[in-house]
Amino acid sequence: MAAILEIRDLRKVYDGGFEALKGVTLDIEEGEILALLGPNGAGKTTLISTLCGITEPTSGTATVAGYDIKTQYREARKLIGLVPQEINLEPFSYVETNLHFSRGIFGKPRDNAKVEDVLRKLALWEKRANRVRELSGGMKRRVLIGKALAHEPRVLFLDEPTAGVDVGLRKEMWDVVAELKEQGVTIILTTHYIEEAEAMADRVAVIRGGEILMVEKTADLMRRLGCKELTVELREPLAEIPAPLSDYDLELAADGLSLTYRYDTQADRTGIAGLMRAFSEAGIILRDLHTSQSSLEEIFVGLVEGEGEAQ
Amino acid sequence: MNLRAVQAIYMNEMQRFFRTILQSFVSPVISTSLYFVVFGAAIGSRIETVEGVSYGAFIVPGLIMLSVIMQSISNASFGIYFPKFTGTVFELLSAPINFLEIVIGFVGAAATKALFIGMVILGTASVFIDLTILHPVAMVLFLVLTCLAFALLGFIIGIWAKNFEQLQLVPLLVVTPLVFLGGSFYSTDMLPPVWQTITHFNPVFYLISGFRWAFFGVADVAVGWSLLAVAVFFTICLGLVARIFQTGWRIRD
Ligand SMILES: Nc1ncnc2c1ncn2[C@@H]1O[C@H](COP(=O)(O)OP(=O)(O)O)[C@@H](O)[C@H]1O
Numbered sequence A: 001m002a003a004i005l006e007i008r009d010l011r012k013v014y015d016g017g018f019e020a021l022k023g024v025t026l027d028i029e030e031g032e033i034l035a036l037l038g039p040n041g042a043g044k045t046t047l048i049s050t051l052c053g054i055t056e057p058t059s060g061t062a063t064v065a066g067y068d069i070k071t072q073y074r075e076a077r078k079l080i081g082l083v084p085q086e087i088n089l090e091p092f093s094y095v096e097t098n099l100h101f102s103r104g105i106f107g108k109p110r111d112n113a114k115v116e117d118v119l120r121k122l123a124l125w126e127k128r129a130n131r132v133r134e135l136s137g138g139m140k141r142r143v144l145i146g147k148a149l150a151h152e153p154r155v156l157f158l159d160e161p162t163a164g165v166d167v168g169l170r171k172e173m174w175d176v177v178a179e180l181k182e183q184g185v186t187i188i189l190t191t192h193y194i195e196e197a198e199a200m201a202d203r204v205a206v207i208r209g210g211e212i213l214m215v216e217k218t219a220d221l222m223r224r225l226g227c228k229e230l231t232v233e234l235r236e237p238l239a240e241i242p243a244p245l246s247d248y249d250l251e252l253a254a255d256g257l258s259l260t261y262r263y264d265t266q267a268d269r270t271g272i273a274g275l276m277r278a279f280s281e282a283g284i285i286l287r288d289l290h291t292s293q294s295s296l297e298e299i300f301v302g303l304v305e306g307e308g309e310a311q
Numbered sequence B: 001m002n003l004r005a006v007q008a009i010y011m012n013e014m015q016r017f018f019r020t021i022l023q024s025f026v027s028p029v030i031s032t033s034l035y036f037v038v039f040g041a042a043i044g045s046r047i048e049t050v051e052g053v054s055y056g057a058f059i060v061p062g063l064i065m066l067s068v069i070m071q072s073i074s075n076a077s078f079g080i081y082f083p084k085f086t087g088t089v090f091e092l093l094s095a096p097i098n099f100l101e102i103v104i105g106f107v108g109a110a111a112t113k114a115l116f117i118g119m120v121i122l123g124t125a126s127v128f129i130d131l132t133i134l135h136p137v138a139m140v141l142f143l144v145l146t147c148l149a150f151a152l153l154g155f156i157i158g159i160w161a162k163n164f165e166q167l168q169l170v171p172l173l174v175v176t177p178l179v180f181l182g183g184s185f186y187s188t189d190m191l192p193p194v195w196q197t198i199t200h201f202n203p204v205f206y207l208i209s210g211f212r213w214a215f216f217g218v219a220d221v222a223v224g225w226s227l228l229a230v231a232v233f234f235t236i237c238l239g240l241v242a243r244i245f246q247t248g249w250r251i252r253d
């Protein structure tokens, strides 16, 4: 699939001198759901704001369907819809008027049928004549989504769509996102919940400290996530892995004095017991052993710890 | 040019006005009537005529200018400050529109509302007194230019303001004195010479003088100077707004 969004070495230094994006390079494919996963203050909102024209990038480029976000901002922005992190709505405005306005400023002609369609999909049609301040939090967020969809964008940014939303509404939001994907909309959402990324995204980009640490298919990431490493230190160095152990996924250190075994902590059988038997059958004497989490796991421990820090 | 965006912003701003149309209509009618009772009847009975014009008629242009200037500023400053306050400005910044289109939408709506109120005052005044307008085209031109220029100024104030106090500050501390000291209710001939000189540094003085000329053919300064003053003021405001958007001052990080 072709990339609809190409981000190249995007940097953002805020006026105070703080570098919120340290050269982000990322491709987003048409039709996929990409989760930007990272703790508070990672630079998720800054990245989205920069792509949408709310924040000026310090350097670097980005294109949407080939249109440069700075030099061809009109073409680029027409293709983008943005649902901000905060509930930014005029409290006294009416739901339906809001969507017509959004369509208008994106240069689209008035289209009652289209606006009705969007409102119905978001279960807001009954509330169309209500003022925004009369709506619940979940409905307000859906109004924001409606505004972002009113001009029929091909790329939708959702900044923390489920932050501060209760469990029921979170599930509802996931369904909305899934349906949008069905319609072929490319979706980039930010979150600091791993479960949310897992539930919704095709790929996950992990961001921390203004840098993209990794981009992976969600399934691959989750597989690697549950992994632990068992390191076995040997009394005598080995030249190669002996035959009885060949069934196991083992890695021999360069000095031949340690073996590393990677296993899934969530699996029914970790294979450790069998491995131990195989060691004694092969007559290998162990000096010591210890387990550690994979480097990926450490990132996520960091992710969780990073929560609650100031934005 | 994204004309649909300009239209969307303009109509969105006007809608707030339409929702409170009665209020928008009634309050200038009442305040104008009060001015006539106080200034026209009470003071006017002692002054009789100024420069050959009855005092009641003489204050009409100043009265209109006073309201129109305050209205233009408050409409435009509130119009752009409110989205900043509620956060909805993000949408304007992320839309495929440029600065000029945003300004035309907001300033155009603010000026339209002010113009409407100016007309209501004119209508109310003509109920109280006989008004003949000698140069109606010039009158409308002055009025429209004034609305636009001060709506631009209001727009700048709205962008600059970080809270509601600041939003009120400039109109209160700068504009109101300038308007009152600009000869809204008197001819500068009535002032001591020192004050006459000081008045000549007040841009609003030229506006009111020119506007009054359009009504009665009499003015404190030649009408050319008045036109020049409005044009210069308008250009300065436009330049400032352009600069604000180039640098993203107080709107874009
Ligand atoms: N307008 C700003 N001026 C200065 N620093 C900012 C500004 N906005 C965000 N930051 C800083 O940039 C970093 C990234 O913020 P943000 O993009 O909001 O992170 P996230 O959305 O991942 O929580 C934070 O350290 C934050 O304090």
Ligand SMILES: [Mg+2]
Pocket: A044, A045, A046, A085, A159, A160
């Ligand atoms: Mg954020």
